[in-house]
Amino acid sequence: MTSYSEATLEAYRSLATASVADAVEQRGVRGYLEGAVHQVVPGARTLAGPAVTVREVPDPELEPPVHALAAIDESPAGSVVCIDAGAADVAVWGGLMTAGAVARKLAGCVLDGGVRDVTEIRRDFPDFPVYARHAVPATTLGRYRTVSLNEPVVLGGVTVRPGDLIVADRDGVVRVPKGLVAEVLATAQDIENREKEQTALILSSGSLRDGLAKYNRI
Numbered sequence: 001m002t003s004y005s006e007a008t009l010e011a012y013r014s015l016a017t018a019s020v021a022d023a024v025e026q027r028g029v030r031g032y033l034e035g036a037v038h039q040v041v042p043g044a045r046t047l048a049g050p051a052v053t054v055r056e057v058p059d060p061e062l063e064p065p066v067h068a069l070a071a072i073d074e075s076p077a078g079s080v081v082c083i084d085a086g087a088a089d090v091a092v093w094g095g096l097m098t099a100g101a102v103a104r105k106l107a108g109c110v111l112d113g114g115v116r117d118v119t120e121i122r123r124d125f126p127d128f129p130v131y132a133r134h135a136v137p138a139t140t141l142g143r144y145r146t147v148s149l150n151e152p153v154v155l156g157g158v159t160v161r162p163g164d165l166i167v168a169d170r171d172g173v174v175r176v177p178k179g180l181v182a183e184v185l186a187t188a189q190d191i192e193n194r195e196k197e198q199t200a201l202i203l204s205s206g207s208l209r210d211g212l213a214k215y216n217r218i
């Protein structure tokens with residue numbers, strides 16, 4: 001299973017997802033997930049960690065979400081559980097799963113589907129970040145079942161492979177392909193350094209256009 005150095009993860013946590021998304025796109029690849037996959041529980045800080053991936057499909061059979069349970073109990077600390085349920089209007093995550101993820105020291109979850117028990121999660125596990133398409137009280141049982149663990153999935157329109165780096169904050173979620181993690185970090189840091197300079201130029205010149213002129217772009 002892919003892991004990243006704490007220095008790399010810490011550097012990503014200090015960046016805005018906007019910078020990371022732009023840096024991924026400079027490699028000709030889309031990084032950002034659809035905005036509908038948004039922050040439901042903020043967690044302690046920006047989420048950054050390697051993806052473990054689960055897929056769920058509609059199925060009326062009553063079966064526990066075995067691949068999701070395995071993802072929680074068997075993934076290394078710091079993993080981000082990513083569940084592709086095809087935008088399902090059911091809760092593929094809830095309070096008990098959060099307790100399991102916290103017990104296993106996982107970093108957070110990203111769900112292309114719903115989450116429930118949001119009040120309990122915010123109350124009992126406020127440091128655990130949850131990103132989801134929506135909140136909904138409906139159980140998956142008898143409606144969806146899990147079909148794969150650590151196979152490529154699609155989340156918010158973006159293919160996520162196991163080990164890809166997931167970065168998420170209030171703006172949303174970005175996937176950094178695992179082969180691009182070092183170079184995207186360097187580019188995103190350059191973007192933020194440039195933006196700090198632009199901000200200073202805007203304030204000192206008293207003009208947005210004058211502040212942007214040096215780099216001729218937002």
Ligand SMILES: O=C([O-])CC(=O)C(=O)O
Nearest residue numbers: 092093094095096097139
């Ligand atoms: O039922 C589920 O799959 C999710 C849930 O409510 C929990 O984890 O507490």
Ligand SMILES: [Mg+2]
Nearest residue numbers: 094095096117
């Ligand atoms: Mg529950």
